[in-house]
Amino acid sequence: MTTHDTRPGSTGGADTAGPLHGGPDDEYTPEQLAAMPREDLDRLGARYDGVEVLHVEPGPEPGSALERRYVRQIGAVFALAGLAAFGFVVVYLGSGWFLPDWEWTIDSGTWSTLFTPLLGALMGLSLILVGLGMVLYARKLLPHETAVQDKHDGSHFDRVTTGATLVGGLHNSGLARRKLITRSLAFMGGGLGLMLLLPLGGMIKNPNTGNPLGRTSWAEGVRLLRDDGTPIRPGDQVAGSLETVFPAVPGGNRQADAATMLIRLRPEQVAESDPRAGQADFGYGDYVAYSKICTHAGCPVSLYEQETSRILCPCHQSQFDVTQGAKPVFGPATRSLPQLPLAVDDEGYFVARSDYIEAVGPTYWNRERI
Amino acid sequence: MARTATAPGAPTTRLGKAAHEIDDRLIVAGPLRRTLNKVFPDHWSFLLGEIAMYAFIVLLLSGTYLTFFFDPSMREVTYEGSYAPLRGVEMSAAYDSALDLSFDVRGGLFMRQVHHWAALLFVAAIIVHLLRIFFTGAFRRPRETNWLIGVTLMVLALLEGATGYTLPDDLLSGTGLRIISAIILAIPVLGTWAHFAVFGGDFPGELIIGRFYIVHVLLIPAILLALIAVHLLILVKQKHTQFPGPGRTEHNVVGNRLFPTFAAKAGGLFFIVFGVIAALGGLVQINPIWLWGPYNPAQVSAASQPDWYIMFLDGSTRLFPAWDINLPGNYTIPALFWPTLVLPGILFTLLALYPMIERKLTGDTASHHLLQRPRDVPVRTSLGAMALTFYLLLIISGGNDVLADKFSISLNAMTWVGRLGLIVLPPLAYAFTYRVCLGLQKHDREVLEHGIETGVIRRLPHGEFIEVHQPLGPVDEHGHGQLAYGGAPVPKRMNQIGGARRAIRGFFTPIEEPAQVELEQQREERGVASAEARELTGSGRPSEGGKPQEPRD
Ligand code: HEM
Ligand code: FES
Numbered sequence: 002m003t004t005h006d007t008r009p010g011s012t013g014g015a016d017t018a019g020p021l022h023g024g025p026d027d028e029y030t031p032e033q034l035a036a037m038p039r040e041d042l043d044r045l046g047a048r049y050d051g052v053e054v055l056h057v058e059p060g061p062e063p064g065s066a067l068e069r070r071y072v073r074q075i076g077a078v079f080a081l082a083g084l085a086a087f088g089f090v091v092v093y094l095g096s097g098w099f100l101p102d103w104e105w106t107i108d109s110g111t112w113s114t115l116f117t118p119l120l121g122a123l124m125g126l127s128l129i130l131v132g133l134g135m136v137l138y139a140r141k142l143l144p145h146e147t148a149v150q151d152k153h154d155g156s157h158f159d160r161v162t163t164g165a166t167l168v169g170g171l172h173n174s175g176l177a178r179r180k181l182i183t184r185s186l187a188f189m190g191g192g193l194g195l196m197l198l199l200p201l202g203g204m205i206k207n208p209n210t211g212n213p214l215g216r217t218s219w220a221e222g223v224r225l226l227r228d229d230g231t232p233i234r235p236g237d238q239v240a241g242s243l244e245t246v247f248p249a250v251p252g253g254n255r256q257a258d259a260a261t262m263l264i265r266l267r268p269e270q271v272a273e274s275d276p277r278a279g280q281a282d283f284g285y286g287d288y289v290a291y292s293k294i295c296t297h298a299g300c301p302v303s304l305y306e307q308e309t310s311r312i313l314c315p316c317h318q319s320q321f322d323v324t325q326g327a328k329p330v331f332g333p334a335t336r337s338l339p340q341l342p343l344a345v346d347d348e349g350y351f352v353a354r355s356d357y358i359e360a361v362g363p364t365y366w367n368r369e370r371i
Numbered sequence: 372m373a374r375t376a377t378a379p380g381a382p383t384t385r386l387g388k389a390a391h392e393i394d395d396r397l398i399v400a401g402p403l404r405r406t407l408n409k410v411f412p413d414h415w416s417f418l419l420g421e422i423a424m425y426a427f428i429v430l431l432l433s434g435t436y437l438t439f440f441f442d443p444s445m446r447e448v449t450y451e452g453s454y455a456p457l458r459g460v461e462m463s464a465a466y467d468s469a470l471d472l473s474f475d476v477r478g479g480l481f482m483r484q485v486h487h488w489a490a491l492l493f494v495a496a497i498i499v500h501l502l503r504i505f506f507t508g509a510f511r512r513p514r515e516t517n518w519l520i521g522v523t524l525m526v527l528a529l530l531e532g533a534t535g536y537t538l539p540d541d542l543l544s545g546t547g548l549r550i551i552s553a554i555i556l557a558i559p560v561l562g563t564w565a566h567f568a569v570f571g572g573d574f575p576g577e578l579i580i581g582r583f584y585i586v587h588v589l590l591i592p593a594i595l596l597a598l599i600a601v602h603l604l605i606l607v608k609q610k611h612t613q614f615p616g617p618g619r620t621e622h623n624v625v626g627n628r629l630f631p632t633f634a635a636k637a638g639g640l641f642f643i644v645f646g647v648i649a650a651l652g653g654l655v656q657i658n659p660i661w662l663w664g665p666y667n668p669a670q671v672s673a674a675s676q677p678d679w680y681i682m683f684l685d686g687s688t689r690l691f692p693a694w695d696i697n698l699p700g701n702y703t704i705p706a707l708f709w710p711t712l713v714l715p716g717i718l719f720t721l722l723a724l725y726p727m728i729e730r731k732l733t734g735d736t737a738s739h740h741l742l743q744r745p746r747d748v749p750v751r752t753s754l755g756a757m758a759l760t761f762y763l764l765l766i767i768s769g770g771n772d773v774l775a776d777k778f779s780i781s782l783n784a785m786t787w788v789g790r791l792g793l794i795v796l797p798p799l800a801y802a803f804t805y806r807v808c809l810g811l812q813k814h815d816r817e818v819l820e821h822g823i824e825t826g827v828i829r830r831l832p833h834g835e836f837i838e839v840h841q842p843l844g845p846v847d848e849h850g851h852g853q854l855a856y857g858g859a860p861v862p863k864r865m866n867q868i869g870g871a872r873r874a875i876r877g878f879f880t881p882i883e884e885p886a887q888v889e890l891e892q893q894r895e896e897r898g899v900a901s902a903e904a905r906e907l908t909g910s911g912r913p914s915e916g917g918k919p920q921e922p923r924d
Contacts, residue, residue, distance in 0.1 A: 023398070023401040024400075024401055030379075031378060031379040031380040031381075032379045032380075034379070034380050035379035035380040036379075046404050046408065047408045047628070049404075050404065050405045050408040050409075052408045052409075052410055052628065054628075055618075067876075067883065093477065093478060096477070103477060104453055104474070104475070105453050105454055105455075105474045107455055117478075117480050117481045117484070117653050118653050118654050119653070120478055120481045120653050121481055121484070121485075121649055121650050121651070121652050121653005121654045122650060122653055122654055123653075124481075124646070124649040124650075124653065125646045125647065125648075125649040125650025125651070125652075125653060125654070126646070126650070127646070128642045128643070128645045128646030128649055129642065129643050129646030129647065129650070130646075131639075131642040131646070132638075132639040132640060132641065132642030132643030132644075132645075132646060133639065133643065134639070135635050135636070135638050135639030135642065136635070136636055136639035136640070136643075138635055138639075139631070139632050139635035139636045139639065143631060143632055143635065145632070146627065146628070146632065147625065147626075147627075148408075148410045148625070148626065148627065148628050149410065149618065149623045149624065149625050150408075150409065150410035150610070150623060150624045151622060151623055152610050152621075152622050152623060152624065152740060154738075204568045204569075204571070205564070205567070205568055206567040206568065206571065206572060207564075207567070208563035208564055208566065208567040209563070213572065213573045214556075214563060214573060228669075245669055247669070254669065255667070255668070256668065257549075257573070257574050257575055257668040258573075258574075258668070260668060260669035293669060294668075297553070297706075297707065298549070298550045298553035298554070298688070298707055299549045299550065299552060299553045299574070300546055300549060300550065300671055301668065301669050301670060301671045303670075303671050315671050315772070316546065316550065316671070317685070317688050317689040318689060318771075318772060318782050318786065319693075329693060331783055331786075332689070332693070332786070333688060333689065333690075333691055333692065333693050333706060333707070333710075334693060335693040335694070335695040335705070335706050336695070362553070362574075363552075363553035363556050363557065363705065363707065364556075364557065364695060364703055364705035364706075364707070365556040365557065365562050365563050365566075365703070365705065366558075366559055366560055366561075366562050366563060366702055366703060366704070366705075367563070367701065367702055367703075368701075368703060369701055370697070370701055370703070
């Protein structure tokens, strides 16, 4: 098997081989092993690994009716699995070739609505059958053996000798004595750690510069626009209705914190209206405007139930009463929806009188209270 | 070591020679044999961890496929693909590419759905696996490390799911992201700083999808993979636990060797798990993002729900009362902080520390390799039932609007039911489970003492009717069984101790001769059954004559 290169330098020195093997080759000569039947070899190796095969219930007798039956069954299962797999290939490749196109169409009931389900059904069927076949094979045709394997606890010998090596190495390094080195190592470690972490500092941004959390693009004279960009006059809406509006700035209707609800109250609602302190004049006539961003976790509040004057947030069901300054009356939200002060410009369209006077959206640590 | 071709044991076949060549270089024969010979206990509940692992493999495969097409960018584009209802709509490139995957990549929708179903199954399998570890006491010394790794895996799986859910940037995931943003903002003192670090500014910014993407496809999967590897290495080192039974001791494992029986069964299970996920992925629509539309901060779809494994947080958020804590100096601890960060923090910490807590309380510091039946550890089982009740209530509350709608209950009533339920029901679950455990224990003891009810009623000479009981082992002079309970299932029906012939094999038609089976049974079971019944409840040490055999529950 091996031929020796005898040129100088290629033998690695005049060494002699030590023990050449992991297994107990000294106890079992090749001749002995060659004389053992395969089953005994299997058991021998198992025993060497701490495994005793206690009991084997052979599978069905070779050639018996039972065996032939199982073989046929399992063969059929694997064949079907292959069939389903080829079915998958046909559907995948054939669509748009000799089968109808797989691409989406507006009407249902076409091949395109069948394509994905067919892929799933065929691949699923194929794989499940492969699995089933393997399990059946193990249960019906393989011999059932019961084996016991020993569990070993940690060895005292291993612990003591490993400990000696570790402690010995540490001791020989003299680190315990050479205080200067340990200290400078600790210093170096701290510096290195910080140095490697610091580039992450690029992620840090000051959330208080310019108060981005407390401001929106609403400002004095900014018109209220519908999603389609049209401005709104008082009287455009029927009493009791709600419209979502955005500031008339570029991209205003995509901003995360600017969405506002313009609500025209019904006369009864106006009568029982009880605005927040200092915000009595924020409305305009029977109109009020509140931030659409829930003060709980920032979902857009959306469902307006005008009989009860409540606005419901679909995320965690906070409810706000529009006649009471959009105060939360149920659910986990703690703060009223901020109110946008309204006015009408020279052309008779709704504008904001200023930005919201408090931060819209969820509460945070240093959010100013008003 | 030069050998001639005629040396005894030298390989003669091609394959044998090749194997020889390989082992000459890699020296793997020894470790390979040890692996092939490794014994695995044969009980269905040991497959749960495997199911989780197989679902993870499917996730890796399908997820990699998705990355070939997905564009994790928040750049605004106009949709031009084949899904007509959205054509011309402005959206992020992420949503656009997810739509392309669904409509313009052949088989892409199938893959998307496979990936989503695999994720749902993955988390479910982890949790059920955890329950089996918990209720059978498999976490006890020496397996605390694997318990900790397991809890970490579960938390990472949740994070992985949450980041993945966000990626398509549809209306649902955007709403979820908005809530994530609010949760980060709710951290006292550091919240706004953390938010600006994660999002690169105010919500939503332009970076978050790209950042979540790399977390979802690289960071968390790499950590998961590494931890799963360690989890399994430790498992191999420590070997499996097993349920008590004949011949099973603290110092052995009884079961099948890896090769071929266990490998065939486990491989089969892999294909079945994969197949079930594939079938679900094709047949059952999941997360049809084209119906939600692109994310728009001013829109929300009613009854928007996160994936099931996040529902418990949704529930706790709905139920927690509106308690902002206003501190002097205009500082606030938002109410949102408690149900979304503190509560899961406490839950996962308690879960992670449970093995240590139990060890402290019971003073049991011994190593255990034999599992416990839940009924035999009523306190732990009841604690588990209590925790499960709490968890399930949170999940249900996560869908309380849907329930309120379906059953026409007022939403406010549902919220209050949830709030009170969280306080009242877990203790009730504890008490109930405790009773059930004791009852089951008692019944086991009764059967051991008096035998199995045979259903045969006999009239005594003086007219009294008694039911005949079949003792499970030797009896004393009063006819009472002398067997001690050994932690293994006690047979309770005559069939389990060979009282009836086994069923004839065959699904539609019998494939065996009844007479032949009868003969075979008489041959085999007469001796075995009685021996088995005698030993089933002993300690099972071979020294006491226990005969190890395959588990039969
Ligand atoms: C990524 C998720 C996970 C995967 C892929 C996984 C995989 C596995 C596998 C294949 C096994 C062996 C089979 C078995 O005993 O069920 C196992 C065992 C174990 N797992 Fe997990 N597991 C995961 C999560 C967890 C979790 C969440 C916990 C607990 C908090 C946990 C704790 C354990 C323990 C203690 C064992 C040893 C059990 C014994 O020997 O009886 N694992 N795991
Ligand atoms: S976000 Fe509105 S209730 Fe939670």
